[in-house]
Amino acid sequence: MSSSEGSVGGGHGVTDGRPRVLIVDDSVLMRTRIRDVVEATGGFRVVGEAANGYEAIRLVHVLEPDIVTLDLEMPELGGLDALGYIMSEAPRPVLVLSAYAARNAESTLRALDLGAVDFVRKPGEDDPPETLARRLVPALRAAAVARLANLPVRLREREAPVEPVASGSLGNRLLAVAASTGGPRALSDLIPALPEDFPPTLVVQHMPGSFTPHLAERLGRMSRMHVQEAHDGAPLARGHVYVAPGGHHLSLRREASGVALAVHDGAPVWGVRPSADVLFKAVASHFGPRAAGAVLTGMGRDGAAGLRAIHAAGGWTMAQDAATSVVYGMPKAAAPHARHILPLGDMPAALAEWARCPEPVAARP
Secondary structure, X not given: OOHHHHOOOOOOOOOOOOOEEEEEOOOHHHHHHHHHHHHHHOOOEEEXXXXXXXXXXXXXXXXXXXXXXXXXXXXXXXXXXXXXXXXXXXXXXEEEEEOOOHHHHHHHHHHHHOOXXXXXXXXXXXOOOOHHHHXXXXXXXXXXXXXXXXXXXXXXXXXXXXXXXXXXXXXXXXXXXXXXXXXXXXXXXXXXXXXXXXXXXXXXXXXOOOOHHHHHHHHHHHOOOEEEEOOOOOEOOOOEEEEOOOOOEEEEEEEOOEEEEEEEOOOOEOOEOOOHHHHHHHHHHHHHHHEEEEEOOEXXXXXXXXXXXXXXXXXXXXXXXXXXXXXXXXXXXXXXXXXXXXXXXXXXXXXXXXXXXXXXXXHOO
């Protein structure tokens, strides 16, 4: 690719207020499709294209884009190596574009460790033409407002759990957690800090179904709690974390043996499935004042109505603060219904205090 191709769209030094995007992908067809989507928004501008990691690194310095879309599988220098350089030497919001295949899930999650803001799953052959736009445009909007300082490069995955807070948990309680953009990193700080006897914990992370089993597995390697993808009919157990499967809602139902997980394919809520609102409302109805809800970083407002339901039922509610959120959308929408608005690092201790409390929090003066 010539330098003139790299500066298309205005190049360095020219700006009209729209975030400027560098597209990195070895496929000419995919670069064209991404360009068409970006420019059709009217709110973003493509300033260059690169076909491999080396070109990407050069153009990041030449064009100084505001956002980079980055393919992981490229010749000469792959996406992970290019991302590692960009985030350490010229940090800026990077959106990873990942193929659907499950074999790419680990690389995609590794990219989030290296500081990528989010990932977008590339359309498959059978997906309708509008699929790429439906996935990419919200991610671009999130990247445009993301706080990079809250995504420091994690050079390697934690090999052992962090020292947990003490719980001494009592009673029949349940925690529900919601996250979206920046969520995998936030969850990898929150979940490993919980003790092995913590109450059952349900997690909604906006993520495709091919990735949620890998997210659960990675969280499990870091944690003292047992982490697994949720399955329909599974009973709730102390010391267990259940991650909602991508593409399905996670809810609860009462059976003769007690409350069990319910996984179903209801209509998307706020355009997402799983939805935190679906889960939180079920948690409120089944656990009332023994429930806790926490809304972490993310774009949009999923979880706000559900957190309100938990609060109204006398449960304990919490939202991540703006200073530590990658994107302060979901927690901001939920904040009016949160008893506590806390930095991410303070959340494990607050949850441990909730778990130790001998009576429902709503009954306390």
